[in-house]
Amino acid sequence: MIDRGLELKELLIAWIKDAHAMEPAHETMLEFQLKQASAFPEYQDRIRTHLRVTREQTARLETCLRRNAADASVAMDLMGKASGFLDAASFGVGADSVLKGLLIGIGAEYYEMACYRSLAAADVAR
Ligand SMILES: [Fe+2]
Numbered sequence: 001m002i003d004r005g006l007e008l009k010e011l012l013i014a015w016i017k018d019a020h021a022m023e024p025a026h027e028t029m030l031e032f033q034l035k036q037a038s039a040f041p042e043y044q045d046r047i048r049t050h051l052r053v054t055r056e057q058t059a060r061l062e063t064c065l066r067r068n069a070a071d072a073s074v075a076m077d078l079m080g081k082a083s084g085f086l087d088a089a090s091f092g093v094g095a096d097s098v099l100k101g102l103l104i105g106i107g108a109e110y111y112e113m114a115c116y117r118s119l120a121a122a123d124v125a126r
Contacts, residue, residue: 008126013070015119016061020072021080022115023058026108028084030054033101036091040098 034047065072087108091101 008122009068012119012122012126013065013068015115015122016064016068017070017073017076019115019119020058020061020065021076022112023054023061023080024077025080025084025087026105026112027051027054027058028081029087029101029105029108032088032091033098033105036098036101043098043102 030047030051034044034051037043037047062072087104088101091097091104
């Protein structure tokens with residue numbers, strides 16, 4: 001007999017690990033954006049705020065994993081970090097690199113919202 005509650009819990013933990021790997025990718029991207037936006041101090045302030053929230057989110061996810069007797073996946077976290085470097089590299093160094101970074105960041109935020117909404121729905125379902 002399949003224990004649906006256990007399956008959902010395992011799925012939820014896997015998704016929390018995915019989210020935990022996603023946040024360092026965004027952190028890497030934001031750090032890169034922060035350096036590139038030196039001509040836009042107000043935008044840099046927004047990026048610093050976003051960086052702080054991103055790091056807090058990573059800490060919250062670690063709390064969620066500990067509460068479920070699980071650990072983050074080192075391999076997934078490294079892949080997330082690497083993907084953040086690749087995204088940051090795709091901004092380029094041209095005159096429009098700040099704008100490209102902003103557009104990639106907006107896309108990443110929508111992806112992040114979809115992930116957390118899925119996580120919340122999975123948590124309610126179990
Ligand atoms: Fe974010």
